[in-house]
Amino acid sequence: MSNKNSYLSNYFHRNGRALGSIGYFILLMVIFFIGAPEAWIRPNLHQSVFVMMPTLIFLTIPLVFLVASGEIDLSFASTYAVAAYVFALLVKNGVDPGICFVLGILTGAAIGALVGTLIVFFRLSSLVASLGMLFLLRGVILLLTNSRSITIMEVENHWIYPLLVGNFYGFPMQIFWAALFVIFCYYFFNKHVFGIHIQHVGDNTVSAEQMGINVNAVKIKAFMFVGVGAAIGGIFTTMITYTFFPTQGFGYLLLALAAVFVGGTPYWGGLGTIIGAVFGVGIIAYMEIGIIAIGWSGEWRQFFNGLIILLALLGHRLHGERVR
Amino acid sequence: MENIIELNKVTKRFGGITALNKASLKVTQGEVVGLIGDNGAGKSTLIKTLVGVYSPDEGEIFIRGDKITNWNALKARESGIETVFQDRALTPQQSIVKNIFMGKELRYPFGFIKEKEQIYEANRLIREIGFTSKLINAESPVGNLSGGERQGVAIARAIYNNAELIVLDEPTNNLSLNETQKVFDFVLNVKKSNRSVLFIGHNIYHVYDISDRFVILDRGEVVHQLNKNDISTPEELMKIMRETIKTH
Numbered sequence: 315m316s317n318k319n320s321y322l323s324n325y326f327h328r329n330g331r332a333l334g335s336i337g338y339f340i341l342l343m344v345i346f347f348i349g350a351p352e353a354w355i356r357p358n359l360h361q362s363v364f365v366m367m368p369t370l371i372f373l374t375i376p377l378v379f380l381v382a383s384g385e386i387d388l389s390f391a392s393t394y395a396v397a398a399y400v401f402a403l404l405v406k407n408g409v410d411p412g413i414c415f416v417l418g419i420l421t422g423a424a425i426g427a428l429v430g431t432l433i434v435f436f437r438l439s440s441l442v443a444s445l446g447m448l449f450l451l452r453g454v455i456l457l458l459t460n461s462r463s464i465t466i467m468e469v470e471n472h473w474i475y476p477l478l479v480g481n482f483y484g485f486p487m488q489i490f491w492a493a494l495f496v497i498f499c500y501y502f503f504n505k506h507v508f509g510i511h512i513q514h515v516g517d518n519t520v521s522a523e524q525m526g527i528n529v530n531a532v533k534i535k536a537f538m539f540v541g542v543g544a545a546i547g548g549i550f551t552t553m554i555t556y557t558f559f560p561t562q563g564f565g566y567l568l569l570a571l572a573a574v575f576v577g578g579t580p581y582w583g584g585l586g587t588i589i590g591a592v593f594g595v596g597i598i599a600y601m602e603i604g605i606i607a608i609g610w611s612g613e614w615r616q617f618f619n620g621l622i623i624l625l626a627l628l629g630h631r632l633h634g635e636r637v638r
Numbered sequence: 639m640e641n642i643i644e645l646n647k648v649t650k651r652f653g654g655i656t657a658l659n660k661a662s663l664k665v666t667q668g669e670v671v672g673l674i675g676d677n678g679a680g681k682s683t684l685i686k687t688l689v690g691v692y693s694p695d696e697g698e699i700f701i702r703g704d705k706i707t708n709w710n711a712l713k714a715r716e717s718g719i720e721t722v723f724q725d726r727a728l729t730p731q732q733s734i735v736k737n738i739f740m741g742k743e744l745r746y747p748f749g750f751i752k753e754k755e756q757i758y759e760a761n762r763l764i765r766e767i768g769f770t771s772k773l774i775n776a777e778s779p780v781g782n783l784s785g786g787e788r789q790g791v792a793i794a795r796a797i798y799n800n801a802e803l804i805v806l807d808e809p810t811n812n813l814s815l816n817e818t819q820k821v822f823d824f825v826l827n828v829k830k831s832n833r834s835v836l837f838i839g840h841n842i843y844h845v846y847d848i849s850d851r852f853v854i855l856d857r858g859e860v861v862h863q864l865n866k867n868d869i870s871t872p873e874e875l876m877k878i879m880r881e882t883i884k885t886h
Binding site: 320321505506507508510514518521522524525526585637638 | 723725727729730731740741742743773774778779781
């Protein structure tokens, strides 16, 4: 019996936070269903959510890695635009969109490496330093583009368009890519040396260092991963709308961060949940779209977003304080 | 019995200060050596020299009878010497198995982790060193363990790293009686597996209970060495320690 108990308690230690955010998601669905059943059974509500979710997933999941490593990044919302800008500019100049896609993602990784290196080697606060980078990169974009957008109808006839963001029997392709990304990240975080080292580093940096883990390298790689995720999100969005906007991505800054924490990843490092974050994204996306769908005015959106963040945080407190 | 390590007249200076002065110490296979001395006696310099963090300015180091030059931390680990640091170098929110394999995970190609093998091995290790509670298994988070049990996880990790000699730096500091006993049980199991332990402490009673042999350090010098057979009570050890330090 006691043996069973220990397995049960270990199970909850590992999965409690993910289960919590799944619970919230279900609760939210029930509330919506009871509150506005007609809106809820209309498929276009869910379609809008499914269009929004992939981008948020590409932004949010890598943030789980970074937050688990004990750092935070705000600059991803601008990296998102820089990578998309590189992509759009190269496409506009006649470079093969496949190559542009790769270069755009490398741009994201490079920016992540830059931000990470700055923070790790100069021992800067990641919150403040990445806030600076957020403005700086956005400023660079606005200066380079003169605040003008770029239209890239060219991508439509390239094989990369149907492959990445085309329509597959009524489903946007990006949903499949986002799903693949989630599965990959689940294993990457839980069963791969990279994810395990991130958890050790975020848990106790000194211990990790003593046991031979290269703490700086792990953290910089986590920042790079956030950059890559942001780049994928930015490029996908640009392709879907055929347009690069100099201000794109800014709106996702707070939503992606909210999704991380609503998803059950604690802010203090060492722990994180990929599955929880997916449901965190679901909660945020349904809040964003659901409020409008049930016929309430947009003013309510921010109010409910705030409410759900606070409620989720209070709920996740049940998992207790940080153990030391 | 074979000597695992022998330090012969080792001197270590920092600037003008001689932290270790011709200190000699040997640890043979399967014995528990207690290293005692007041704060500032040079215990920590001696340990750090032993595990290769410091290289000695003078003197010789022998591993199983062979003289080693350019002694360093890597050579110490390759020779089977593992340190359990005072803060134990654990990550409390992670499981026991993750902690035991921290930095040395068993990997498939591309860096994925052999989770089942790790859990099996970790369960074997913690049973071997004396975890008996059914409530604890390899997947339990370290944060749920008591201080003594955490020490046990660190010792299990040292054994996994093929330690022949485990250096325990003040392992019973801040532990209750009950927890101290747990650590002693772990140490006895290590000894039973024919490995050696160097036990550093400033609580004479703890060192007395667990050690086969005592090394007394004062102002950088090894001032006395004696076997447990030579004395019969910790008070006697305390008396000898006081006298040797006074006359020294």
